Amino acid sequence: MNKKILIVDDERNIVEIIAFNLKKEGYEVLKASDGMEGVALAFSENPDLILLDIMMPRMDGYEACKKIREKKSTPIIMLTARAEEVDKVLGLELGADDYVTKPFGVRELLARVKANLRRQAPAQETVEVEKERNALTFGRLEICLDRYEVKKDNDVLELTLREFELLKFLASQKGQVFSREVLLEKVWGYEYFGDVRTVDVTVRRLREKVEDNSGKPQYVLTKRGVGYYFDFTE
Numbered sequence: 001m002n003k004k005i006l007i008v009d010d011e012r013n014i015v016e017i018i019a020f021n022l023k024k025e026g027y028e029v030l031k032a033s034d035g036m037e038g039v040a041l042a043f044s045e046n047p048d049l050i051l052l053d054i055m056m057p058r059m060d061g062y063e064a065c066k067k068i069r070e071k072k073s074t075p076i077i078m079l080t081a082r083a084e085e086v087d088k089v090l091g092l093e094l095g096a097d098d099y100v101t102k103p104f105g106v107r108e109l110l111a112r113v114k115a116n117l118r119r120q121a122p123a124q125e126t127v128e129v130e131k132e133r134n135a136l137t138f139g140r141l142e143i144c145l146d147r148y149e150v151k152k153d154n155d156v157l158e159l160t161l162r163e164f165e166l167l168k169f170l171a172s173q174k175g176q177v178f179s180r181e182v183l184l185e186k187v188w189g190y191e192y193f194g195d196v197r198t199v200d201v202t203v204r205r206l207r208e209k210v211e212d213n214s215g216k217p218q219y220v221l222t223k224r225g226v227g228y229y230f231d232f233t234e
Contacts, residue, residue: 006030006047008038035059054080069095075116092201097162115189138232170230179227
């Protein structure tokens, strides 16, 4: 079955160009011209990925992203004409997985779409995997690899796909420290042209969900001046 992409943007010419190229790649395309319509389609049509503009009538992309994230973990790529770092970080803080700054090349956008849709192959694990459940367990935290699900004290945590992929990658190679650049390559699946703030924001959001105290993490740790790693001691 073809992957379904929802484009939410009020600039018709941009929508048509994106839609044309997505269809050429074999994707099914849905369109919305404002944030309210986009949120409604996100819930009713269950797209596999959402391209979400920021500046739109009725409801902007930030609010739309926030509402979608309350119920869904669908990958979201923000489309923005704003180049300021604070705008990009705000989108990521609200739950976006990625962003592309206008004007963008079609090939770049398609690469981002493919990277965000791609399920990462399971990393080589250096911790024992519970074969019958295909899960990694660390104290109260359980990472269910097949179901793309994380539990803490048997309660399911609401992680985005990107947050899950980052946690899985780090946990499957416990104790190994990875730089932000390497994590962008291994988890995001492409080079981010040095924009490492994406990793920092995703780590912060992940800690808020899996840690008892995000300021004193037990699982996702920082090696100052180097990068991030996963560790856990009972």
